[in-house]
Amino acid sequence: MATEQKPKSRFGMVIDLxxxxxxxxxxxxxxxxxxxxxxxxxxxxRTGLTWMRVYRADNxxxxxxxxxxYFPVSCQHCGNHTPCMAVCPQNAVDINPETxxxxxIPVRCLGCRYCMAACPFHARYFNWFDPKWPHEMExxxxxxxxxxxxxxxxxxxxxxxxxxxxxxxxxANGNHDIDPADYVPACVEACPEKxxxxxxxDDPKSEVARQSKAPIVFRLLAxxxxxxxxxxxxxxxxxxxxxxxxxxxxESEVSRG
Amino acid sequence: xxxxxxxxxxRRCSTPKFLAWLAPWAVLLGLGVFAIGxxxxxxxxxxxxxxxxAFGLWIFLDLTVxxxxxxxxxxxxxxxxxxxxxxxxxxxxxxxxGFICYSGAVLILAVDVGQPLRAWFTFWHPNVHSMLTExxxxxxxxxxxxxxxxxxxxxKNRQLRDVPSFLLFEHQLHKVMPLFAAxxxxxxxxxxGSLGGLYGVLQGRPFAFRxxxxxxxxxxxxxxxxxxxxxxAFVLLTTWMVSKISGKQLVRHSVxxxxxxxxxxxxxxxxxxxxxxxxxxLNVTAPxxxxxxxxxYGWQPFASWMLVVEIVVLGLLPALIFLSPSRxxxxxxxxxxxxxxxxxxxxxxxxxxxxxxxVPTLRFEPFMLYFPSWQEIAAFVFVIAYGVxxxxxxxxxxxxxxxxxxLQQQ
Numbered sequence: 001m002a003t004e005q006k007p008k009s010r011f012g013m014v015i016d017l018x019x020x021x022x023x024x025x026x027x028x029x030x031x032x033x034x035x036x037x038x039x040x041x042x043x044x045x046r047t048g049l050t051w052m053r054v055y056r057a058d059n060x061x062x063x064x065x066x067x068x069x070y071f072p073v074s075c076q077h078c079g080n081h082t083p084c085m086a087v088c089p090q091n092a093v094d095i096n097p098e099t100x101x102x103x104x105i106p107v108r109c110l111g112c113r114y115c116m117a118a119c120p121f122h123a124r125y126f127n128w129f130d131p132k133w134p135h136e137m138e139x140x141x142x143x144x145x146x147x148x149x150x151x152x153x154x155x156x157x158x159x160x161x162x163x164x165x166x167x168x169x170x171x172a173n174g175n176h177d178i179d180p181a182d183y184v185p186a187c188v189e190a191c192p193e194k195x196x197x198x199x200x201x202d203d204p205k206s207e208v209a210r211q212s213k214a215p216i217v218f219r220l221l222a223x224x225x226x227x228x229x230x231x232x233x234x235x236x237x238x239x240x241x242x243x244x245x246x247x248x249x250x251e252s253e254v255s256r257g
Numbered sequence: 258x259x260x261x262x263x264x265x266x267x268r269r270c271s272t273p274k275f276l277a278w279l280a281p282w283a284v285l286l287g288l289g290v291f292a293i294g295x296x297x298x299x300x301x302x303x304x305x306x307x308x309x310x311a312f313g314l315w316i317f318l319d320l321t322v323x324x325x326x327x328x329x330x331x332x333x334x335x336x337x338x339x340x341x342x343x344x345x346x347x348x349x350x351x352x353x354x355g356f357i358c359y360s361g362a363v364l365i366l367a368v369d370v371g372q373p374l375r376a377w378f379t380f381w382h383p384n385v386h387s388m389l390t391e392x393x394x395x396x397x398x399x400x401x402x403x404x405x406x407x408x409x410x411x412x413k414n415r416q417l418r419d420v421p422s423f424l425l426f427e428h429q430l431h432k433v434m435p436l437f438a439a440x441x442x443x444x445x446x447x448x449x450g451s452l453g454g455l456y457g458v459l460q461g462r463p464f465a466f467r468x469x470x471x472x473x474x475x476x477x478x479x480x481x482x483x484x485x486x487x488x489x490a491f492v493l494l495t496t497w498m499v500s501k502i503s504g505k506q507l508v509r510h511s512v513x514x515x516x517x518x519x520x521x522x523x524x525x526x527x528x529x530x531x532x533x534x535x536x537x538x539l540n541v542t543a544p545x546x547x548x549x550x551x552x553x554y555g556w557q558p559f560a561s562w563m564l565v566v567e568i569v570v571l572g573l574l575p576a577l578i579f580l581s582p583s584r585x586x587x588x589x590x591x592x593x594x595x596x597x598x599x600x601x602x603x604x605x606x607x608x609x610x611x612x613x614x615x616v617p618t619l620r621f622e623p624f625m626l627y628f629p630s631w632q633e634i635a636a637f638v639f640v641i642a643y644g645v646x647x648x649x650x651x652x653x654x655x656x657x658x659x660x661x662x663x664l665q666q667q
Binding site: 040042043044046047048055056057071073081083086087088089090091092108109110111112113114116117118119120121122124125126127128129130149150151152153220221223224225226242243244245246 | 306307312370378379381390455460545549614621625
C-alpha cells in the first residue's frame with residue numbers, strides 16, 4: 001500500500017459550479033470514453049454505472065427565492081489515507097506514483113465492495129449486471145480501455161488511457177514529461193460551459209493550481225481529512241456550505257441527479 | 258434402524274420420526290440452494306443491494322452469527338486454558354455450533370462477493386493494512402481449527418470407535434486439544450476484533466468511525482467483548498432449545514448458572530465500555546469530522562431509540578438478570594436474558610453494517626432504506642437449515658452432552 005508515498009505530480013480538477021448547467025455532457029463523454037455499458041433494463045438509479053454523477057441540489061427556499069445548483073461528482077482521488085485503498089483486502093486499488101490518480105484494478109477486484117462502504121463520496125460503482133452493448137455498438141468501444149466484467153467495482157480514473165497516450169506521445173518526441181495540454185479527461189473536454197479545469201495541482205504555473213487556491217474554492221467533506229484532488233468553486237455561500245460534512249436532515253438538500 | 262450408530266445408554270427418537278423432523282429443513286435447504294445458485298449464475302443483481310447499500314442482510318447476519326459462534330472458542334478457552342471443568346458438559350455442543358456458525362458465514366461470504374473464484378487473491382496479494390485481510394486470514398484458519406476440534410467428537414461415534422486407527426487418532430487429538438484451543442482463542446480474538454475494526458476504521462463514514470488505541474479503533478475491542486459476552490449466552494440458549502425439542506435434560510442447571518454468570522460479568526463490562534465509547538463518539542470523534550452525531554438519530558426509522566434499546570434493554574437488562582443469584586436459579590429468566598443478550602449483539606451488528614450505509618455523507622444524498630430480496634433471505638435460510646440438519650445429525654449420532662447419560666439414569 002502506497003498511500004503515504006508522495007506522488008511526483010498531483011493531477012486534479014476545479015469545477016466551477018456557477019457555470020455548470022447540469023447538461024450531463026461530462027457524464028455521457030465519460031461513459032463513451034471509458035466503455036461504461038448502457039444501463040441494464042432492470043437497473044435503477046441505485047444499481048447503474050456512472051463514473052460521473054451530476055446531482056441537483058437547491059437552497060430549499062420557496063419560489064421566487066428558490067435557487068439550484070448542479071454538483072458533478074466523480075471519484076475525488078483522495079490523497080490522505082485514501083479510504084478505498086486502505087481497506088481493499090487484495091490491493092486492487094492503487095495510486096499512480098506519477099500522477100497521484102487513484103485507480104481500480106478490475107482484474108484483481110474480488111467484488112467485496114468494502115471500498116464502496118468506505119468511500120464517503122459514493123463515487124464507486126459495482127457491476128451488478130453483465131456489461132452488454134446494443135448490436136454493433138461494440139464497434140464503437142474505445143480500444144484503449146478494457147471493459148469490466150460483472151462482479152467488480154469500477155470508478156473514475158481521470159481517463160487513465162489518455163494519460164498513457166500522452167506519456168507515449170511525449171516519449172515518441174523524446175520528452176520525459178508530458179505536455180499538460182496533451183492530457184485532458186473526457187469530461188473536461190466535453191463540458192460546453194468550460195466549467196472544468198484540469199491539470200497538475202503541484203505545478204504553480206498551471207491554471208488548475210491557481211484556481212484551486214481561490215477563496216471561493218472548496219472541497220467536498222474536507223473535514224474528513226481525505227485530501228481530495230477535486231475542487232469546487234462557487235460565489236454562493238449556500239452552495240459552498242453544501243460541501244461540508246454536517247448531514248442535518250432537511251437542510252439544503254435535494255433531489256438526486 | 259440406525260440404533261447401532263447411537264451412543265450406548267442414550268435414547269433417541271425413532272428413525273422415521275427423525276427423518277420427519279429433518280424433512281422441512283431439507284426443503285428449506287433446497288430453496289436456499291436454488292437462491293444461491295441464482296446469485297452465483299445470474300449475479301448479485303438477484304439481491305436488493307445497490308451502490309449505496311454495498312453490504313446488506315448477508316453481512317449483517319454473518320457478523321451476528323460469527324459473534325454468536327464465539328461461544329465455541331470462549332468455552333474452549335475457559336475449559337482448556339482456565340480449567341473451568343464444569344464447562345466440559347457443553348464444550349462439544351459449543352464446538353459444533355461454532356463450526357456451523359463459521360462455515361455458514363464463510364459460505365454466504367463466498368456468495369456475497371462478486372468474483373468468488375478470486376477469493377485466493379487475498380492470500381496472494383494481501384493488503385496487510387486492511388481489516389478485511391485480517392478477518393479473511395483469521396476466519397479461514399479458525400474454521401480449520403474448528404474442523405480439528407470437531408473431528409474427535411465425530412471419531413467418538415460408536416461405530417467409528419471400533420476402527421483402531423480412528424481411536425488412536427482421536428486419543429492423540431485430545432492430547433493436543435489445549436494447544437488448538439489456545440490458537441483458536443488467539444485467532445478468534447483477532448478476527449472478532451477485526452470485524453469491529455472493519456467499520457471503526459472508516460474515516461469517510463463519521464457514523465462508524467471511532468477513535469481507538471494504536472492501530473485499532475474502539476470497535477475492535479467492543480466487538481471482542483460483545484462476542485465473548487454473548488457466546489456463552491448463545492450456548493445456554495441452544496442447549497435449552499435442544500433440551501426442549503428432544504425432551505431430555507442434557508446438562509445440570511449449575512452449568513446454565515455458570516454460563517449465565519460469565520455472560521453477565523462480561524456483558525456489564527461491555528455495557529460500561531460501550532456507553533463510554535458512545536459518549537466519546539458523540540462529543541469528540543464525530544464533532545471533529547464536522548458532524549454533530551446526535552443528528553444522525555434524526556433519520557427515521559433509526560432514531561435514538563435504537564441506541565437506548567441496544568445498550569439498556571438488550572445490554573444492561575440481561576446483564577443484571579444474569580448477575581442476580583436468585584434470577585440465575587430460574588431457567589425462564591436465564592432464557593429471557595439470553596434472548597435479550599443475543600438480540601443485543603444482533604442489533605449492534607445491524608447498526609454498524611446497515612445503519613452506517615443508510616446515513617448519507619454528502620449533503621445532497623438522501624437517507625436511504627433497503628429491504629432484502631427473497632434470494633437474500635432464502636440464502637440465509639439455507640444456513641439456518643444447514644445448521645439445524647448438521648446439529649441434529651451430531652446430536653443423534655455423537656456425544657454432544659457428556660452429562661446426558663448420567664442425567665438419564667437418575
